[in-house]
Every structure is written in structure tokens, then in C-alpha cells.
Amino acid sequence: MAEALEAIKALATGFATTFKHLFRKPITEEYPEFKRTLPERTRARIILTRDPDGGERCVACYLCSAVCPVSCISMQSAEKEDGRRYATWFRINFARCIYCGLCEEACPTSAIQLTAMFETCERDILTLVYEKEDLLVDHGGKDKEYNFYKYAGVVTQEGGKGEHIKEDKPVNVKSNLP
Ligand code: SF4
Numbered sequence: 001m002a003e004a005l006e007a008i009k010a011l012a013t014g015f016a017t018t019f020k021h022l023f024r025k026p027i028t029e030e031y032p033e034f035k036r037t038l039p040e041r042t043r044a045r046i047i048l049t050r051d052p053d054g055g056e057r058c059v060a061c062y063l064c065s066a067v068c069p070v071s072c073i074s075m076q077s078a079e080k081e082d083g084r085r086y087a088t089w090f091r092i093n094f095a096r097c098i099y100c101g102l103c104e105e106a107c108p109t110s111a112i113q114l115t116a117m118f119e120t121c122e123r124d125i126l127t128l129v130y131e132k133e134d135l136l137v138d139h140g141g142k143d144k145e146y147n148f149y150k151y152a153g154v155v156t157q158e159g160g161k162g163e164h165i166k167e168d169k170p171v172n173v174k175s176n177l178p
């Protein structure tokens with residue numbers, strides 16, 4: 001008896017919800033005339049950003065291409081006279097990209113970022129291969145103030161390299177034989 005009452009109660013609740021919606025004004029958002037403002041964390045079109053001083057953030061470390069589950073990022077690294085690395089070319093095949101965001105997570109310099117721009121549909125699949133000039137923007141994206149070279153490997157007033165709390169002395173990596 002108790003079970004039957006439970007079932008009737010559940011049915012009544014379901015029908016009540018349906019009945020309520022019969023008199024509700026429908027909400028229709030006409031796309032593309034109406035476009036919602038998507039959250040900043042939306043994962044769509046990828047860009048390569050710049051430091052606040054205008055320099056290219058990407059140091060061609062290959063971490064993004066290594067972590068990419070569909071191997072759609074490729075590049076070639078080179079070094080400037082001052083020792084700073086950069087990518088001579090950088091390519092993303094958006095026909096393969098699954099917009100997982102792992103490249104953005106892996107990037108140490110905040111160079112590669114996913115944006116909320118999702119309208120990149122094309123008929124010709126080959127036009128979905130983006131080169132560095134298509135990806136590089138003239139701003140810092142989500143991390144406007146971040147400058148990797150201002151923080152990484154910088155000696156502070158607290159002490160030299162390897163002298164901070166819980167910090168190891170620099171090693172000669174060539175001596176790290178297996
Ligand atoms: S979002 Fe994912 S699939 Fe797309 S390039 Fe980045 S790591 Fe690769």
C-alpha cells in the first residue's frame with residue numbers, strides 16, 4: 001500500500017511539472033542573431049599571446065604538443081642571440097583539435113590560450129590548419145600582466161640561486177647520468 005502511494009505521488013509530481021510548463025512562455029534564443037556572452041573559461045579557438053612588453057610568450061618548449069592527445073600542434077624551435085627561445089613556425093590543425101584545454105594547462109609561459117570564440121566552421125577542411133601568423137595576437141589574453149621572464153629563474157634579494165628555503169643548488173644537468 002505504501003509503495004502504491006509513493007508511485008502515485010511520484011506520478012502526480014511529474015504531471016504537475018508538465019502542467020506548469022504548458023502555461024509558461026517559451027524562451028527562444030535565435031542564433032546567430034542572438035549570441036550569449038560565454039564564460040571566459042570557454043574552450044574554443046586557440047591563440048598565442050604576448051607579454052605586457054609585446055614579446056612573444058611562446059618559448060617553443062614543445063610541452064603543449066607533447067601533451068596534446070590528438071597531436072595537432074607542431075612547431076620548430078630556434079634561439080635568439082640573447083638566448084631566448086621562440087618558434088620559427090607554429091601550427092595547429094583545428095580539424096583535429098578536441099578543445100580539451102590540456103595545451104593551455106601545460107604551457108609554462110601562458111602563451112597558448114583557449115578563447116570563447118567558437119565560430120570557426122569552414123567547408124574546406126584544409127583552411128582549419130592555422131599557422132603562427134593566424135594564432136599570434138597582440139595582447140596577453142586572460143593573463144594580461146603575466147611575464148614569465150620577470151619571475152622564472154630570477155635572483156631575488158633574499159639570496160642567490162639555490163639559497164632559498166627548500167631550494168637545491170643548481171646542478172650541471174650533463175652530470176646527471178643514469
Ligand atoms: S585543446 Fe587539446 S586537442 Fe586542442 S590543441 Fe590543445 S591539447 Fe590539443
Ligand code: SF4
Nearest residue numbers: 058059061062064107
Ligand atoms: S605554447 Fe607554451 S607550451 Fe607550447 S611550446 Fe609555446 S611555451 Fe611551450
